[in-house]
Amino acid sequence: MISNRLKISKRMDLFISLALPGMPFWDICCDHGHAGIGAAKSGLFTEIHLVDQLPHVMRNLEEQVYKLSPEYRMVPYFFYATAGQNINREVSGTCLIAGVGGFTMKLILKGLLEEGNLKAKRLILCPHTDEVELVSFLETPGMIQEYELAERRMIAVGKKMKPLFILNSKV
Ligand SMILES: C[S@@+](CC[C@H](N)C(=O)[O-])C[C@H]1O[C@@H](n2cnc3c(N)ncnc32)[C@H](O)[C@@H]1O
Numbered sequence: 001m002i003s004n005r006l007k008i009s010k011r012m013d014l015f016i017s018l019a020l021p022g023m024p025f026w027d028i029c030c031d032h033g034h035a036g037i038g039a040a041k042s043g044l045f046t047e048i049h050l051v052d053q054l055p056h057v058m059r060n061l062e063e064q065v066y067k068l069s070p071e072y073r074m075v076p077y078f079f080y081a082t083a084g085q086n087i088n089r090e091v092s093g094t095c096l097i098a099g100v101g102g103f104t105m106k107l108i109l110k111g112l113l114e115e116g117n118l119k120a121k122r123l124i125l126c127p128h129t130d131e132v133e134l135v136s137f138l139e140t141p142g143m144i145q146e147y148e149l150a151e152r153r154m155i156a157v158g159k160k161m162k163p164l165f166i167l168n169s170k171v
Contacts, residue, residue, distance in 0.1 A: 004069045008038035011126075011157060015096050016042055018166060020122050023093030024049060028084040028108060029100045033061045041072045045093065048077045055081040085111025095120035102127040102134030113142055123147060123167040126155065131163050138167070146170060 008016075012035045019025055021044040027036035028051040036050045052058050058081035065077055080087060084097065085108045095118075097105050105127055112118035127134050137143060147167040154161040 004067065006034065006037055006041075006068065006072070008034055008041075011098075011155065012038050014155065014164075015098060015124055015126070016044075018122075018124055019045070019094035019096065021045065023121065025093055026051065026091050026095045026120065028087075028091075028095060028097045029053075029104070030061070031057060031099065033065070035096055035098065036077075037065065037068070037072055040075050040077065043074060045075060047093075048075055049080065049091070050077065051080040051082065051084055051087060053081070053083040057081075083111075084108035087112060087117060088115070090117050090119040092119045092121070094122045094124060096124045096126075098124070098126035099128060102130030102132070102137075105134050106130075106137040109137065109143070113146070118146065119169075121169045122150075123165070125165040125167070126157070126162055128157070128162060134165075138165070 015035050016039045024047040025039040025045040026049040030036055030050045030052050033050050036048045039045050040048045058079050062079045091112055105125055148170055150168045151166040153164050155164045
C-alpha cells in the first residue's frame, strides 16, 4: 500500500534521472509504479503512462495514485491494464522497461515496432534475465534503423548486478 508520500528507491531515481525531460514518461511493466510516480513528483515530464498486464495491479495502482499527496499528481497520469506489446497508441518521450526478462522486453518492443507505435526518443532497459536475447533483438535491422545504443552499464539490483541499456532514437 502506498502511503500519502512515497520513498523512491535509488534504482528508480536513477531511471528517472536518465529520462528525457519535457516529454512523456512511460513505465512499462510498472507493477508498483514507483518509477512513474517518482517521475511525476520530479515535475520534469509532461505525462506519466503506467502499463502492466495484470488488471488488479493497475486497479490498485490507480486507486493508490489518487490517494497520494498533490505533489505527486501535478501531471496527467494514464493507466493501461495491458501487455506492453499490445499498447495501441504511440509510446513517446522516454520508455522505461525494467524488472522483467530480456525475452519479455523483446516481445514488447517488437510488438510496438511492428504496429508503428514505438516512437520513444529514449529507451531505458534493465532486464533481469535473458540479456543475450535482448541484445540480439536490439541488433536486428528494424531496431538498428531506429535506435542507437548510447550506453550500457551495470547497476545494483538488490545484491546482484544487472545490465542497463540506454538507447536513443536516430530520428
Ligand atoms: C518484477 S515487476 C517489475 C516492476 C518494476 N518495473 C521494477 O523494475 O521494479 C514485473 C512486472 O511486469 C509485469 N509484466 C510482465 N510481462 C509484461 C508485459 N508483457 N506487459 C506488461 N507488463 C508485464 C508483471 O505483471 C509485473 O507486474
